[in-house]
Amino acid sequence: MRGLGVERPPTVLLAVIASTFFVGFGGGVVFPILPNLGSVLGISAFMVGVILSANRWVRLVANAPAGALVDRYGTRTPFVAGLLVEGIATLGYVVALALPSAASLRPLAASLPSASVGPVALGPEQWVAPIALVVAPETWFLLARVLWGIGSAAVFATAYTIAADLSDSGSRGTNMGVVRGGITMGFPVGLVIGGVVSALAGNVAAFVVAAAFALTASLVAARYVPETHVTGDRSGDAVKPWDVDTTVPAVTVGLVNFGLMFAYIGALFATLVLFLDAKDISLFGLAPQGTSGLFMAGTVLSAACFMLVGGRVSDTRNSRTPVLLSFLVVSSAGFLLLARAGSVGSLALACACIGAGQGGTSGPMMALLADLTPDERMGRASGTNNVLGDVGGGLGPLVSLPLVDAVGFAPIYAACAALPLAAGVVLLVGVRRETGTFLPGRAAAETSH
Numbered sequence: 001m002r003g004l005g006v007e008r009p010p011t012v013l014l015a016v017i018a019s020t021f022f023v024g025f026g027g028g029v030v031f032p033i034l035p036n037l038g039s040v041l042g043i044s045a046f047m048v049g050v051i052l053s054a055n056r057w058v059r060l061v062a063n064a065p066a067g068a069l070v071d072r073y074g075t076r077t078p079f080v081a082g083l084l085v086e087g088i089a090t091l092g093y094v095v096a097l098a099l100p101s102a103a104s105l106r107p108l109a110a111s112l113p114s115a116s117v118g119p120v121a122l123g124p125e126q127w128v129a130p131i132a133l134v135v136a137p138e139t140w141f142l143l144a145r146v147l148w149g150i151g152s153a154a155v156f157a158t159a160y161t162i163a164a165d166l167s168d169s170g171s172r173g174t175n176m177g178v179v180r181g182g183i184t185m186g187f188p189v190g191l192v193i194g195g196v197v198s199a200l201a202g203n204v205a206a207f208v209v210a211a212a213f214a215l216t217a218s219l220v221a222a223r224y225v226p227e228t229h230v231t232g233d234r235s236g237d238a239v240k241p242w243d244v245d246t247t248v249p250a251v252t253v254g255l256v257n258f259g260l261m262f263a264y265i266g267a268l269f270a271t272l273v274l275f276l277d278a279k280d281i282s283l284f285g286l287a288p289q290g291t292s293g294l295f296m297a298g299t300v301l302s303a304a305c306f307m308l309v310g311g312r313v314s315d316t317r318n319s320r321t322p323v324l325l326s327f328l329v330v331s332s333a334g335f336l337l338l339a340r341a342g343s344v345g346s347l348a349l350a351c352a353c354i355g356a357g358q359g360g361t362s363g364p365m366m367a368l369l370a371d372l373t374p375d376e377r378m379g380r381a382s383g384t385n386n387v388l389g390d391v392g393g394g395l396g397p398l399v400s401l402p403l404v405d406a407v408g409f410a411p412i413y414a415a416c417a418a419l420p421l422a423a424g425v426v427l428l429v430g431v432r433r434e435t436g437t438f439l440p441g442r443a444a445a446e447t448s449h
Helices: 011-023 025-029 034-041 045-073 076-098 102-110 124-135 137-165 172-201 203-224 248-279 288-316 321-340 344-372 375-407 409-435 442-448
Strands: 115-117 120-122
Touching: 011 025, 011 076, 011 137, 011 172, 011 203, 025 076, 025 137, 025 172, 025 203, 034 045, 034 137, 045 076, 045 137, 045 375, 076 137, 076 203, 137 172, 137 344, 137 375, 172 203, 172 288, 172 344, 248 288, 248 321, 248 344, 248 375, 248 409, 288 321, 288 344, 321 344, 321 409, 344 375, 344 409, 375 409
Parallel strands: none
Antiparallel strands: 115 120
16 A cells, blocks of 8 residues: 555554444444335334434434543543444344234234223233333334444544544544545445345344444454543533534534535435436336445445545645545535436436545545544544534435425435535635634644644
């Protein structure tokens, strides 16, 4: 890698990347399996949606406390604990499949005698209802996703903080990019594991494999990741969900992340399958669901490639701002191409640009945040960025899906093209207010706080 001008990341950072990559399998493995299990286990489509989105909504209230805990107690314990919680959550999927459904409990309930509790008569249905609620697969799937949200909040806050602690202004963009790549790429690999292993060996085997990798991730972290973020201040009030960093750098970067996630996760991922169906676009003869999965994977791969590129380029320039603005423009161009896409080729180009814009901003954006944030507040700043990103990703489908029905795809995607440009304006205003210039040098930005 040195021949390409990219220094090998420190061993500690490699351990962080490996851990986040392995644990990410559990985040993706559930998606190709659970929707098909809905009818088998008697889980409604609404409940499937609740289960799949539960981790994101839990993370909304867990991100800020996780960041505050990092600043107060350091990175090692929250990082290892978060990975362990995610591993246990993945095992929860196995437990859920081993439990009986409500339908299978009804014959047992029918054999039970009626009884009375005071003036209330309990028939078979009354006997089985509380038991079914406790042992129902959907209850355990939901609990597993809640635990996953808690664990991932801790992992996200600590991973970026560790990268910031181990970096200087000349390596921060690269290190942030590779850490983000580790976090991101575990999810699509989980999708593959979920689809392939479940087809070959069954659903339980797929969840067991994902859980094994997730638990291995916590062992790798416990062995190779030391404490990197000791601030010396372990006093203060209890951490709260609203304990976010409201400084200009944290809010600025968080708002940029909000706009990108609203358009990328909230609009593109939520509407792509509908767009493919409406345009009759297919890859390899697949239905819209399968084709959308391939295009989504393409955006993720494009993002992963440009995470390293964007971070590295920002480390070689005096200011990170031009690099960020360039990739925001690429993201905007991708959505404009998407609004006019009518073939496989044009859609592939649009998705590649959107992924490149998303990934290319990740490393420089988090590096800029670290440049402008005191070390003792980096955990909270990361939490703020994650909160606003999750709000954007969660709010996007609620807005885009109804509007697509009302006005069509082209106006929505055109509006999404404006979001990265608006994020660029927010970035310039925030950077100018914090540093006094639109193009702060990396070293100058690092000393400004």
